Amino acid sequence: MYSSILSNCSTSTCRICLNKTKEDALNIFNDHEESKEVLSKIYSCFQIKLNSEKNLPNVMCKNCIDELNVAYNFRLKCLTFEERYVDSLKEMKAETEDGDNFDNKTEVHKSEDVPINAIEDNYNIYDHDITSDDTIKIKSETEHNELFNVPLSDAPNKFQCSICHKVLRSKVSLAKHDVCMHQKRKHAGRVTGSGASRLYHCTKCPYHTPHSQTLVNHMHRHDGVRPYQCVCGKSFTQSSSLAAHRKIHSLTTFYTCSTCGKQFKHAFSLKKHLLVHEKGNFNCEICHKTLKTKKSLQDHMHRHYNIRNYNCEDCGDTFVTSSELQSHRLKHSLEKKVECHLCGYRTNTKKSLIVHLKRHTGNKSFKCGSCDLSFYTGGDLRRHRRVHSREKPYPCPACAARFTHSSSLNKHVLNLHHVQYRWADFHPRDGRKIQNK
Structure with missing residues (x-):
């Protein structure tokens, strides 16, 4: 019974308005030219493609066809x-x-x-x-x-800019373009396309953008122009970069991690932090360590191959990542800006202050699984584990003695061999690799 009702509706109901049709209804899915024209108009006006499907109406009433013709004629008026x-x-x-x-x-x-x-x-x-x-x-x-303000028919490029070759519609638009783009903004890029497909190309590199002001800001990088300056002395090529930098001087935090409660001043800092709480998807093929970002995997592989692209200008020491170099540079700074509010202890880095505050609170969150001892930092725990494993990764360069800690090796060389020696000065990579295990 249900199938018979559907079969009757397919020939007596309009596909669009669902009203009952008369004898003048048009079957829009036959091979007649009129049916093809109706489907073509529907697709041209509304980008909707009607298909003939089982148990669905396949006719269209005269009222809907008249409404379609009105919409199609209006579309033609807009196009022409x-x-x-x-x-x-x-x-x-x-x-x-x-x-x-x-x-x-x-x-x-x-x-x-x-x-x-x-x-x-x-x-x-x-x-x-x-x-x-x-x-x-x-x-x-x-x-x-x-x-x-209409160009001659035989000279379509009459209102063409002689600098960027952009074609304008009128003499007034050309004069306005010259003042805004080439005199005020000093824009000398190349323009291709028109309307929504218009692109502004840099003349010194392959960069292109659909926005003219973005290209103007980009050109500052090639010209060395940094018009946006902070009170601290730093300057930037874009106003947005200056606005982001000014948040560093503010004590207000705008973004908070919903997982751990850590606060940040920039949205990109929070986005980068959220990767800490995600499961790692990048595996090292050498040591099979799992990392959470492609950049972390790249830095990790640099440690395997001892690739150090960042060096300190003061002492010449080299580092794998820029963050390690920035932390190291604070050691050369004589001014200790970070201060403990409880005892007045001052240090160069915020990380050192966090470890110091743990000593006030007694928060030893790193516990040894082999004994009852706990430690303030992960580095202290890793060094303690060598007591249980009896690992001695620091060999003496003058004899066959080996030691658990680098400080023990340094004392051994000084007392027995009478030589001032520091393991980190001769093996910086190996020393850090041991700490990161």
């Missing part, structure tokens, strides 16, 4: 606006010229006291003389185009 507008301007031009010619002929005949009927008889002669004059014709076209 420019052509129709140019035609209307040409008609206005012709009417203006006809009126001017008639006034001129009337004045000429009045000055010569010629009868009105003679004016009508000789109208075609004067009209022919005026329109055949090339000078007057060109002048009238030029005045018309300057009046309506």
